[in-house]
Amino acid sequence: MLRKKFVCVSILGLSVLLTLGGGTRAEESKNIVKNPSCEDVDSAGHPIGWGLYGPEGKPIWGTSTEEFHSGARSAFLTTQIYETVKAERPDLKFVNSGLVVGESDGYGGNKAYNALPNTDYYFSFWIKSDVDEVVIDVIGWKTLEAASKDRKRLDTSIEGVIGRVIQPTSKWKKYEGVFTTSETKKFVVEFAIFGREDRGKKLLGTIYVDDVVIYPLT
Numbered sequence: 001m002l003r004k005k006f007v008c009v010s011i012l013g014l015s016v017l018l019t020l021g022g023g024t025r026a027e028e029s030k031n032i033v034k035n036p037s038c039e040d041v042d043s044a045g046h047p048i049g050w051g052l053y054g055p056e057g058k059p060i061w062g063t064s065t066e067e068f069h070s071g072a073r074s075a076f077l078t079t080q081i082y083e084t085v086k087a088e089r090p091d092l093k094f095v096n097s098g099l100v101v102g103e104s105d106g107y108g109g110n111k112a113y114n115a116l117p118n119t120d121y122y123f124s125f126w127i128k129s130d131v132d133e134v135v136i137d138v139i140g141w142k143t144l145e146a147a148s149k150d151r152k153r154l155d156t157s158i159e160g161v162i163g164r165v166i167q168p169t170s171k172w173k174k175y176e177g178v179f180t181t182s183e184t185k186k187f188v189v190e191f192a193i194f195g196r197e198d199r200g201k202k203l204l205g206t207i208y209v210d211d212v213v214i215y216p217l218t
Helices: 025-030
Strands: 004-010 012-020 051-058 062-066 073-079 092-101 122-127 134-141 151-153 156-160 173-180 186-196 204-215
Touching: 004 204, 051 186, 073 156, 092 204, 122 186, 134 156, 134 173, 186 204
Parallel strands: none
Antiparallel strands: 004 012, 051 092, 062 073, 073 204, 092 186, 122 173, 122 204, 134 151, 134 186, 156 173
């Protein structure tokens, strides 16, 4: 018998009862992610259907054959340095980079996933990292052209997490949640390392992401 968990989450003030599967074949069959376990790579070693967001941190990204939850690969992102963003404030140094599930740099999204309007989507992923925190963002665009000016952050709830920030560990952990598309035409999911050097967080390091699942709750 398949084990399931019943979780009550709030989206736009509504209480939604979701039956969250535990990696079942039925769940996988509904998955719209094109390369969920990063097994398919391009000539540069990047996972096909994924992207890189943000230049701050001199990020390195691709696929790892040493760290993975299933299959033979995972996606990884490594941040190397804090960088000055504003010339007038050289004392403020940031890191701001992320893995993107979808063909996008997080700004334009014309090749991102097509969204059903006003629909709740389930999503889950496995992650491990040596950084203190990772920001989970679902970015949507209100037009099919998906220009940078049309993007917005979608309302998202993650089980057991307040807000959008998770604290991953050195062991693989599964997170799952829901987001709603409102009038969105396109969307992607981002795993971002973001913050200032002077805030005392360890944000230089590597995140690994594997087995991403996304599907509409219709």
